[in-house]
Amino acid sequence: MSNIQHNNEVLVKVEGLSKKFCKDLKTSLWYGVKDLVTGIRGGSKDQSLRAKEFWAVKDINFELRRGECLGLIGHNGAGKSTLLKILNGLINPDEGKVTIKGRVGALIELGAGFNPILSGRENIYNNGAILGFSRKEIDSKLETIIAFAELEEFIDMPVQHYSSGMKVRLGFAVAAQMEPDVLIIDEVLAVGDLGFVLKCFKTIDNILPHTAIIFVSHSMPMVSRMCNQIVLMDKGKAKFQGQDVSKAIDLYYNEFTSNNSSDVVFTDNTVELVEASIEGKSKTNNVYKVKWGESIILKFKIKVANLSSIPFVTLAVYDKEQRGVAEMFPSGQNSDLSIVSNEITYAIELKNLYLSKGFYNITFTASEQFGSNAYFKIHKALTIQIDHEKQIWTAFLLDSKVIGLNN
Numbered sequence: 001m002s003n004i005q006h007n008n009e010v011l012v013k014v015e016g017l018s019k020k021f022c023k024d025l026k027t028s029l030w031y032g033v034k035d036l037v038t039g040i041r042g043g044s045k046d047q048s049l050r051a052k053e054f055w056a057v058k059d060i061n062f063e064l065r066r067g068e069c070l071g072l073i074g075h076n077g078a079g080k081s082t083l084l085k086i087l088n089g090l091i092n093p094d095e096g097k098v099t100i101k102g103r104v105g106a107l108i109e110l111g112a113g114f115n116p117i118l119s120g121r122e123n124i125y126n127n128g129a130i131l132g133f134s135r136k137e138i139d140s141k142l143e144t145i146i147a148f149a150e151l152e153e154f155i156d157m158p159v160q161h162y163s164s165g166m167k168v169r170l171g172f173a174v175a176a177q178m179e180p181d182v183l184i185i186d187e188v189l190a191v192g193d194l195g196f197v198l199k200c201f202k203t204i205d206n207i208l209p210h211t212a213i214i215f216v217s218h219s220m221p222m223v224s225r226m227c228n229q230i231v232l233m234d235k236g237k238a239k240f241q242g243q244d245v246s247k248a249i250d251l252y253y254n255e256f257t258s259n260n261s262s263d264v265v266f267t268d269n270t271v272e273l274v275e276a277s278i279e280g281k282s283k284t285n286n287v288y289k290v291k292w293g294e295s296i297i298l299k300f301k302i303k304v305a306n307l308s309s310i311p312f313v314t315l316a317v318y319d320k321e322q323r324g325v326a327e328m329f330p331s332g333q334n335s336d337l338s339i340v341s342n343e344i345t346y347a348i349e350l351k352n353l354y355l356s357k358g359f360y361n362i363t364f365t366a367s368e369q370f371g372s373n374a375y376f377k378i379h380k381a382l383t384i385q386i387d388h389e390k391q392i393w394t395a396f397l398l399d400s401k402v403i404g405l406n407n
Ligand SMILES: Nc1ncnc2c1ncn2[C@@H]1O[C@H](COP(=O)(O)OP(=O)(O)OP(=O)(O)O)[C@@H](O)[C@H]1O
Pocket: 021, 022, 023, 056, 074, 075, 076, 077, 078, 079, 080, 081, 082, 083
């Protein structure tokens, strides 16, 4: 058992942490030799950037207490994994200091921490010993770990023959079941199948009250579900950090939304979308702001060529992660519409928009009739931003109120 008892103590303290890498292997080896010679002569390492070097992690600071979960987010190459490797002692920083109290469980790289030629069972004993458990203590945990990883059949097979998912199962089972004070989890968790990922989240919920967790992920719903503080990394630096998780997630998404061009998915050249707007609203940076619960009228003007009948329009709503959240098959089509100078304008009423806060793209499709092949389909025909003070991660925030108590 860990000897750390207090609830709010700082378990991880990171001060001015920096790590530089070299973009070129030959130069990197040459710098390594130079640093070694300088070290032998008693000199100190050159802390400035030399040619072809860059900061993969630069001046990162944070404190993490028991019961807290820090989300490390940022685009590919931002420096998240490098930071985790420094925290786990796999690589040394060039500057700064890491202080960690207690036992560290880590799931960083696929298969990292396992000896590939040893069996799953032998690896559990090895890892347990590294974490300071006696053989007897590991004996008592063994069955739980194997059962959690669901590897009963394969536990005596060398780890090198495990599938990616099996390695992650074993890695997480060992890291989480060995009573860690600090748990470090990289994106690799996502390699597990849905059943296992759900099981991991349940375990994380259970151990969080007595553990400090550092979690790297590109899945913002997962981050918002688990984390109570965030470091958003960009080119090694903390671009934002703090407890305002929704603000950090907004900033993260904004890094990817600069491209506002719409995407035509399909066209047979009989239909072209010439205008898409929301009645009575103007757009800023291609985005229409709509209040939560508001009723709006969407307007789509299309130009048709060689069509005698009015196309049937369907709409789909996608969130920022491209998950479909709603579809619309507007009723009343064909009745009042007419083709004027080869153009048709659809005014579509959308009542009480209870989508939760955030950005949504609308996909517009025109077909001969409901259910038939599309003439034309375009993503991001319209982008809307729903305004509400509450940031939630389900697609809808429904309008509800108590109308009676105790009958
Ligand atoms: N051993 C290394 N030698 C040289 N450069 C490295 C090394 N390891 C990482 N890098 C570089 O450091 C930068 C940060 O990489 P890192 O893996 O930490 O990013 P990340 O934020 O984890 O990215 P991802 O989201 O893709 O996992 C990248 O430019 C990467 O190429």
